[in-house]
Amino acid sequence: MDIILLENMEKVGLKHEVVKVKDGFGRNFLIPQGKAIVANRVNMAKLDGLKKVGAKKEAAQIKIYQGFAAKISETPIVLAAKAGQSGRLFGSVTSQHLANALAKLGIDVDKRIIEMPEEVKELGTYKAIVKFHREVEAAIKFEVVAENAPEETGD
Numbered sequence: 001m002d003i004i005l006l007e008n009m010e011k012v013g014l015k016h017e018v019v020k021v022k023d024g025f026g027r028n029f030l031i032p033q034g035k036a037i038v039a040n041r042v043n044m045a046k047l048d049g050l051k052k053v054g055a056k057k058e059a060a061q062i063k064i065y066q067g068f069a070a071k072i073s074e075t076p077i078v079l080a081a082k083a084g085q086s087g088r089l090f091g092s093v094t095s096q097h098l099a100n101a102l103a104k105l106g107i108d109v110d111k112r113i114i115e116m117p118e119e120v121k122e123l124g125t126y127k128a129i130v131k132f133h134r135e136v137e138a139a140i141k142f143e144v145v146a147e148n149a150p151e152e153t154g155d
Helices: 023-030 041-074 095-104
Strands: 002-005 018-020 036-038 077-081 088-093 120-122 124-133 136-146
Touching (some): 002 023, 023 036, 041 124, 077 095, 095 124, 095 136
Antiparallel strands (some): 002 018
16 A cells, blocks of 8 residues: 655654555554555645645744754753762663753753763763754753752751
8 A cells, every 4th residue: 555654654754755555554553543644646646735835844843943952052951860979870860851951941852852872870971962853963961960968067
């Protein structure tokens, strides 16, 4: 069955691409979910219009993402985490922690588009990549510091 994809789908194809899929997958999943339409003569004629509208929306979205990328690259992020005396963290810093820190800056991102360097299990400075779009990526420098432990008073 030939279909026109209405959104990017991993291992299937890109938005507005005409792809061949198994009949059951197209009829029972893609079309009812609104992820694709049948690639018949009428829909193929509509495809050019869909591409033009999609290109305009995508261009506007890319501008927004570029603004986010500029803001991220110039703003240092400090994450506080519980750590032992040796600087080793109790747990680890994840992409969710970075997404929460970015949300405080007014940039809502999904944790799945943040690519962490490796497991962050020690205090220090790290670099992660935020993949907003296939054309727009931003590098985030973030520092992991120890949470302020309650200071003991010697009264």
